Amino acid sequence: MATVELLDVRKSFGAMQAVAGVSLRIAEGEFVALLGPSGCGKTTTLNLIAGFLEPTGGDIRFDGTSVARLPPHRRNIGVVFQSYALFPHMTVAQNVAFGLEMRKLPKPQVTERVRRALDIVHLGQMEDRNSRQLSGGQQQRVALARALVIEPAVLLLDEPLSNLDAALREQMRFEIREIQQRVGITTVFVTHDQSEAMAAADRLVVMDKGVIRQVGTAREIYETPVDPFVAGFIGQANLIAGTIDRVTGGQAQVVLEDGTRVVASCRPDAHAGQAVMLMVRPEDASVSAVAPPVTAPSATPPSGGNALSGTLLRASLLGATINLGVAVGERSLSVSVPRGTALPPVGSAVFVTWDPERALLFPA
Amino acid sequence: MITAAMRRCLGAYAALVCLLAVLPVLIIVIESFTASDYVVFPPSGFSVKWYVESLQREEFLDSALLSLWVAVIASVVATALGTLVALALVRFRFPGRRVLQSLFMAPLSVPGIIFGLALLQFLASWGVARDMTAVIVGHVIIALPFAIRFVTVALIGMVANVELAAQSLGASPWVVFRRVTLPLIRPGVVASLVFAFILSFDDVAVSLFLATPGTMTLPVRIYVYIDQNYDPLITAVSAIVVMVAFLALGAIERTLGIGRLFGLR
């Protein structure tokens, strides 16, 4: 249990800046998910917190005290590596017991806690297996048990569930969350899977090219992404370039590339003539075969009725939703509607519409 | 593209070359059982009298014992130092790393006889008497490149991040080494021990200049002997050397496979 603070942390490998000034405060017992495209510096950030790497700039503090000079073995952390890093010369139980032995726990207690930890990850029967003989998913769970069993102050997980099947993954996610909350371990969780991050974490941290783009709850990030990158990375987004024509009461009229006028909610600092990027999430849009009633675009403040005409290219069922591809001019827009929605036939002319409240504008 | 017939020809040829490769060693071992008092091949009669004789020659026994000691100490020291160097070179990045790496490999490029002469002249210029320690130091230096190489290969082959994992679980650097690194590089360490032992036990070139009548290793003793004599005694002594080498070889084949030792898959 500890607060973790990163203060303008930097790390370069030669000329390459892997982490370029990251500041973040993680509260005691908080569960934070680190997201970002491959190579954006997630693992490096985690390694800096763990102490495997020394920052080239900035400071890292646990509970307000700098840990810059503290080697990893004195930081009281638990780490699950992207590559598991199980000790190949030890059995499953010996792997899990290692950290407890380092803490000089009496033997009976070690045995007891190892057994409990293995039960939690559903490997109760595997104690004496050689760790080399396990499947990828099993190895990952041993690694998890090994990190959890020491009940560290800070738990660092580098894509710990990437090798599990969907069902086990959900279950393990739940278990991690459960233990984390019960023990109150401050946790940093790196993942590629945004739904996993959104489901498990208190806050998400979206990184790109070594810097943090946005920090916030899943809802904040999903509903009010700060830029097109975050919008596109968390969830899906249709992005269309345009120019603001006029701003009225928190809403702006935008002229899109092809000349269509639409309305979207905008920030207070938006002004006429500004080049912008319009974002509409697929599930906020819908299609219809007939044009919605349009009020004269230039006169009265428009209300609803944003519509782009195009051709329905495809409709694919993705379980609970149907994903539609609509060709509008040069671009293809993605629309997602609930299963069972009545649809015009593929190939027919359609209109894509959305509620102006749901559309966002970013400065281009 | 190589036809079956060609392949069979090549196979037969390879077998012939293999035979020639081991021929001198075979001849020595066979000849060592001769009953005659002079070298003649094929040997006449069968007897172990030359073994009996060689075991009664004190100078050979002393040399064998000395060689054994030198080889044991040199292989342990070379492996220990080589392990430290390999750890530094593989696990750390620091200025001058490349230079040090090639420096430690340099004995591979320098013929043993020249190194032996250099060491002899160096010790003499400082007035240091040659003794067993000098021979050991010489052998440690020629064995070190191999020790570094074997341990390096083992370190590179280690599963990623296990040392970091151990550290994160609270193990101090020393405990990490003892409980994780060392067990995982054991094959490389064993190979290094065995190879350094053989290298030292077989060496003539370096020891030739460093040996004194009191500290003559077995191969040097053999060289000096055949320089002046030509009789089957030395075949028996040599056969004993061969057996020691092959015991070591068996150990390598069991732990690693000899091809891998020389970098061939």
Add this chain to the structure above:
Amino acid sequence: MRRFLTSRHATPWLLLLPASVLFAVFFVAPFITLGINSFYDYGRMTGIIHVFTWKNYEKLWLDEYYLSVIGATFRLSSITALVTLVIGYPVALYLTVASPRAKSWVIALILSPLLVSVIVRTFGWAIILGKNGLIERVFTAIGIPGTDFLHTEAAVVVGLVNVLTPFVVLSVATSLQSIDPAVPLAAASLGASPLRVLSRVILPLSLPGILAGMLIVFGLASATFVTPAVLGGAKFKVLSTLMYQQAVILQNWPFAAAIAVTLTLIVLIGQGLQNMAAERSRYGASLR
């Protein structure tokens, strides 16, 4: 300083310390001594005379007798390199087509003599080639008596080839291994006969391995002592045996040092060429 020693930046240096000290004192310093000594004078009565002179090098590089020894060294090393190649290449070729079992046998048999002291192997050849040896017995049996090969250049070549063939096999085999197996097949599919595939495709592609192997052998052969000393006899002189004679028997250390420096240069030039060959081709790179 204290802080440095306990920080992790100090760790590699602490690990390197013992070996570095050993190397500096007992490897680097001796070669410096050797270099210096090679420029000292020597008198039969006075021993080493500590005055600078080029005499040793002048003697070695200009005197006809010593030049002939340098020539003999080059000749011996070159012949050995050629013969090992001719003998080793087909074996390396066989390794690429052999079954895994046969392959491991050949490798073990070819390499295992490397683990037997060179003095023992050389003495084995003395028994084969010498008086009353295997060769003489065989030749006598077919009616050609008096064929004692010992103490000839040929005997030395035989001994060296036996010791050094493994290096050519390893080097060429590594090179052959890295040829894309589809390339010879492609040549065959274009109508090339097996022999043409060998001479036009496989041989050129393994050239880096051939070159590297020959240079390795050349370097090793030029500096071996035991084989020329035992199989060549007292009259057969190459640089290494000359050096031993000068250092141990005549006690002329400065001249021996000059020979050692010369020999080192020859070996290093061979190695430089070999590195160049290796860098020229991605195949050879795996050899070092």
